[in-house]
Amino acid sequence: MNSALITIGDEILIGQVTDTNAVWISRQLNKLGVRVGEMVTVSDEARQITSALDRLMSQYDLVIMTGGLGPTTDDITKPTLAAYFNSKMVPHPEAQEKIIAYFKKRGRTMIESNLRQADVPEACRALTNAHGSAPGMWFEKDGSILVSLPGVPYEMKGLMEDQVLPAILKMVDVPGVVHRTIMTQGVPESYLAAMIKNWESDLPACIKLAYLPRPGIVRLRLTVIDKCAQDAEQLLKVNIDKLLNIIGVHVFGYDDITLEESLGLVLKERNLTLATAESCTGGNIARLISSVPGSSAYFSGSVVAYENRIKSQVLGVDSSALESEGAVSKEVVEQMAQGVCRHLGTHTAMATSGIAGPDGGTEEKPVGTTWICVCHGDRMYAKEYLFWGTRERIIDQASYTAMQLLRRLLLDSL
Amino acid sequence: MNSALITIGDEILIGQVTDTNAVWISRQLNKLGVRVGEMVTVSDEARQITSALDRLMSQYDLVIMTGGLGPTTDDITKPTLAAYFNSKMVPHPEAQEKIIAYFKKRGRTMIESNLRQADVPEACRALTNAHGSAPGMWFEKDGSILVSLPGVPYEMKGLMEDQVLPAILKMVDVPGVVHRTIMTQGVPESYLAAMIKNWESDLPACIKLAYLPRPGIVRLRLTVIDKCAQDAEQLLKVNIDKLLNIIGVHVFGYDDITLEESLGLVLKERNLTLATAESCTGGNIARLISSVPGSSAYFSGSVVAYENRIKSQVLGVDSSALESEGAVSKEVVEQMAQGVCRHLGTHTAMATSGIAGPDGGTEEKPVGTTWICVCHGDRMYAKEYLFWGTRERIIDQASYTAMQLLRRLLLDSL
Numbered sequence: 001m002n003s004a005l006i007t008i009g010d011e012i013l014i015g016q017v018t019d020t021n022a023v024w025i026s027r028q029l030n031k032l033g034v035r036v037g038e039m040v041t042v043s044d045e046a047r048q049i050t051s052a053l054d055r056l057m058s059q060y061d062l063v064i065m066t067g068g069l070g071p072t073t074d075d076i077t078k079p080t081l082a083a084y085f086n087s088k089m090v091p092h093p094e095a096q097e098k099i100i101a102y103f104k105k106r107g108r109t110m111i112e113s114n115l116r117q118a119d120v121p122e123a124c125r126a127l128t129n130a131h132g133s134a135p136g137m138w139f140e141k142d143g144s145i146l147v148s149l150p151g152v153p154y155e156m157k158g159l160m161e162d163q164v165l166p167a168i169l170k171m172v173d174v175p176g177v178v179h180r181t182i183m184t185q186g187v188p189e190s191y192l193a194a195m196i197k198n199w200e201s202d203l204p205a206c207i208k209l210a211y212l213p214r215p216g217i218v219r220l221r222l223t224v225i226d227k228c229a230q231d232a233e234q235l236l237k238v239n240i241d242k243l244l245n246i247i248g249v250h251v252f253g254y255d256d257i258t259l260e261e262s263l264g265l266v267l268k269e270r271n272l273t274l275a276t277a278e279s280c281t282g283g284n285i286a287r288l289i290s291s292v293p294g295s296s297a298y299f300s301g302s303v304v305a306y307e308n309r310i311k312s313q314v315l316g317v318d319s320s321a322l323e324s325e326g327a328v329s330k331e332v333v334e335q336m337a338q339g340v341c342r343h344l345g346t347h348t349a350m351a352t353s354g355i356a357g358p359d360g361g362t363e364e365k366p367v368g369t370t371w372i373c374v375c376h377g378d379r380m381y382a383k384e385y386l387f388w389g390t391r392e393r394i395i396d397q398a399s400y401t402a403m404q405l406l407r408r409l410l411l412d413s414l
Numbered sequence: 415m416n417s418a419l420i421t422i423g424d425e426i427l428i429g430q431v432t433d434t435n436a437v438w439i440s441r442q443l444n445k446l447g448v449r450v451g452e453m454v455t456v457s458d459e460a461r462q463i464t465s466a467l468d469r470l471m472s473q474y475d476l477v478i479m480t481g482g483l484g485p486t487t488d489d490i491t492k493p494t495l496a497a498y499f500n501s502k503m504v505p506h507p508e509a510q511e512k513i514i515a516y517f518k519k520r521g522r523t524m525i526e527s528n529l530r531q532a533d534v535p536e537a538c539r540a541l542t543n544a545h546g547s548a549p550g551m552w553f554e555k556d557g558s559i560l561v562s563l564p565g566v567p568y569e570m571k572g573l574m575e576d577q578v579l580p581a582i583l584k585m586v587d588v589p590g591v592v593h594r595t596i597m598t599q600g601v602p603e604s605y606l607a608a609m610i611k612n613w614e615s616d617l618p619a620c621i622k623l624a625y626l627p628r629p630g631i632v633r634l635r636l637t638v639i640d641k642c643a644q645d646a647e648q649l650l651k652v653n654i655d656k657l658l659n660i661i662g663v664h665v666f667g668y669d670d671i672t673l674e675e676s677l678g679l680v681l682k683e684r685n686l687t688l689a690t691a692e693s694c695t696g697g698n699i700a701r702l703i704s705s706v707p708g709s710s711a712y713f714s715g716s717v718v719a720y721e722n723r724i725k726s727q728v729l730g731v732d733s734s735a736l737e738s739e740g741a742v743s744k745e746v747v748e749q750m751a752q753g754v755c756r757h758l759g760t761h762t763a764m765a766t767s768g769i770a771g772p773d774g775g776t777e778e779k780p781v782g783t784t785w786i787c788v789c790h791g792d793r794m795y796a797k798e799y800l801f802w803g804t805r806e807r808i809i810d811q812a813s814y815t816a817m818q819l820l821r822r823l824l825l826d827s828l
Contacts, residue, residue, distance in 0.1 A: 010624060011624060011626045011635070012436075012440070012449070012453070013440055013449075013450045013452075013453065014440055014441065014444045014450070014593065015437045015438060015439070015440030015441025015442070015443075015450075016437075016441070016446055016595070016633065016635065017435075017437065017626060017628070018432065018433075018434055019433070019437070020432055020434075022426075022455070023426060023429045023430075023431065023432045023433070024429060025429070026426070026427055026428055026429030027428065027429025027430070028429070029429075030428045034430075035427075036427045036428070036459070037427070037456075037462070038427075038454065038455065038456055038462075039426070039427065039453075039454065039455035040452065040453065040454050040455075041436070041452065041453035041454075042451075042452055043451070044624075045429070048451075048452075088564060089769045111604065111607075113604065113607060113608075114604060118709075152627070154803045154804055154807060167508060179428065181430070190525065190527065190528060191526065193525075194525045194527075210424060210425060210458075212425045212430055213566070214431070219430065220432065221425070244771055267740045273721075276697075276718075278697075281701075282700055282701055282703070282704025282705070282709075282713075283692075283697030283698070283699070283700025283701040283716055283718065284697070284701045285689075285697070286692075286696055286697025286700070286701075286718045286720075287695075287696055287697040287698045287700075287701045289696070290696025290697060290718070290720060291696070291805070291809070292808065293773065293805060294773070295696075295720075295773070295774055296720055296721065298723055299696075299720050299721075300717050300720060300721040300723070301717065301718045301720045301721055301724040301728070302697055302716070302717070302718035302720075303715065303716070303717055303718075304690075304697065304700045304704070304715045304716035304717075304718070305715050306704060306709075306710055306713050306715045306716075307687075307710065307713075307715055307716060309713040309714070309759070310714055310715040310758055313579075313759070314715075314757065314758065315490055318605075325698060343728065344724055344728065345727070346721070357707070358707055359707065389545075389568045390568055391705070391707060392705065393568060402511075413651070
């Protein structure tokens with residue numbers, strides 16, 4: 001089964017909104033072995049939507065379309081689909097009841113546009129939306145399927161998980177494509193490529209390798225294609241084991257795991273608590289750590305010491321060290337890490353102090369200069385980095401580097 | 415001038431990477447009055463790339479393509495373009511020099527694949543990449559332009575800003591499309607639509623309105639189309655003034671401004687310092703505040719009090735209040751806000767305590783229940799919310815709501 005995705009929305013074409021739906025849908029389809037051949041974004045215009053539908057419905061078995069189903073007048077997907085499938089609009093009773101019940105339960109006043117969201121073209125099978133008022137729609141035409149879903153991410157995800165993916169799963173034979181992604185931190189893409197060059201050239205022809213870098217992290221995706229897929233799992237295992245002999249210390253996990261989850265597993269297993277003392281990362285490490293459900297089992301809290309006064313008054317950093325060495329120095333970042341362990345009473349800590357830019361750099365300490373310290377009781381490790389890029393990118397790199405350093409300290413692989 | 419974007423990469427089609435380049439490019443083109451009619455993502459396959467090129471080069475004046483120019487063997491854009499334009503690969507001397515100098519300056523060893531990045535098809539004009547080693551490429555064919563750029567966001571942005579956008583600006587007459595976006599926080603989309611229904615129906619026919627919701631924020635985009643564009647600015651002003659009479663207190667700014675920037679402006683203007691005391695938001699507010707360049711002028715720091723022990727020991731919240739009322743309560747969140755002002759010595763503070771889920775909800779306090787308190791000296795305001803959706807969404811909504819409450823407290827509009 002081959003598929004394509006259509007995203008509808010002027011807000012995306014004029015650059016106001018990033019489309020995160022398409023990437024999520026692709027990931028889910030891919031897990032079922034359904035290949036996404038193409039993604040297209042078109043504007044909120046009937047002519048554009050119809051033209052993309054014509055082209056893709058003739059080439060693909062499945063087309064999933066998101067957006068344009070909102071309660072406001074600028075949303076034109078539904079009337080366009082009604083015209084495309086020569087079908088009149090009818091109210092969907094179940095959706096109507098759901099909308100009425102929703103407003104009753106929350107004690108809110110229902111307005112006319114809310115009820116209109118229950119209307120669907122007669123030609124479709126309506127898919128009940130558990131997280132919102134606009135139903136999804138499932139159409140079939142000339143052997144191809146068209147699914148139309150709301151653009152609001154959590155509504156789209158609910159409909160996909162509850163209804164669309166289970167229906168697709170019933171229709172597909174799982175084919176022989178297996179992906180495995182190796183998550184690495186600490187080595188830039190081109191260096192990693194040089195380190196594993198021989199390993200890469202020894203890979204069997206049916207394994208495809210892709211490098212997927214993002215700030216501070218490089219993912220290596222191995223794909224086993226049809227031909228030798230019968231022993232795909234074994235083939236991957238053998239080749240990943242060889243890879244681990246070369247870059248093992250930089251690998252923090254596989255597939256969808258994040259570094260914050262991987263670090264969380266290590267802390268949880270050892271019954272250790274964690275605090276962060278953040279200057280240049282400004283709370284970003286705390287935010288990442290606490291984004292993991294259940295992180296309260298090991299994450300105690302943080303002190304974001306943005307101002308130097310907070311570094312000394314709250315974390316107990318020597319004022320003399322701040323003056324003589326500057327805030328971005330080994331001494332200060334070590335005292336921040338120890339200080340936050342003491343102040344919040346935790347077993348482990350990470351501390352960051354750097355120049356995220358765009359201003360504040362000097363000849364001696366240019367923008368990107370960052371000191372990171374990690375500690376576990378008396379064991380402590382501090383290192384200076386020169387990160388590169390925008391403010392956001394420097395903060396991201398510092399955050400991931402700190403988490404990987406603590407993980408490696410705890411695993412004795414530093 | 416009409417344009418289309420092509421993103422190349424299996425990593426996007428299988429859902430591993432979100433394409434943020436296309437949205438950024440669209441925003442820049444739109445500012446120059448160049449409409450993006452379509453965005454397409456295709457896989458790392460010569461056949462797919464060529465087919466998208468054929469279709470879009472015949473329909474659009476300008477096609478911008480990103481991705482597939484990396485140093486590793488899975489990147490096939492360059493050979494594909496060489497074949498498409500019947501052109502052989504030649505080294506670009508300036509790019510070669512840049513690469514050699516880059517490695518020399520940073521004291522790193524140059525590897526063969528790094529130098530190969532300076533090769534380009536002879537048919538193109540190479541665009542020097544200030545932030546990386548792969549040059550951009552500018553092709554022309556049958557009156558259409560094709561620009562190929564690296565997929566790494568900061569390299570792409572550098573090339574666009576330094577070379578591509580200035581070249582396009584010279585070619586286009588600025589047409590009469592004017593956008594203005596009104597940024598609101600605190601009212602859900604359908605309620606906002608009901609509040610401004612009459613205003614919306616009174617809008618002149620040449621102004622188009624779009625609702626762009628995201629967690630905690632709704633953007634209202636007004637677009638003036640060609641017909642009456644001569645007095646577009648005046649027309650927008652009159653209609654926005656009318657809108658402000660209805661929803662003014664919820665508006666925090668216009669166009670690309672973020673709520674964290676808008677709050678920062680208010681704090682800076684009044685010479686006030688800020689701290690945050692975060693439980694459920696886990697450092698996300700601090701991260702947003704400090705993402706703004708220059709935020710150190712008003713942002714002192716934060717205490718992320720994830721564990722209850724930190725709330726009492728560090729922020730001085732009464733243990734009795736934590737026990738009798740629970741951590742998610744008016745008393746606790748008020749004491750957190752006052753406590754962090756005292757502990758970090760700031761003029762203003764925000765505090766959050768809630769149940770972000772997916773676990774931890776009860777009948778009385780379901781997932782999403784969040785108390786937020788903002789204070790400025792003795793003035794204090796606390797309110798309970800029931801946010802809806804995933805953990806990430808609840809954290810986002812709590813963060814934006816807190817920033818807007820503090821902004822309104824400072825502006826006396828609460």
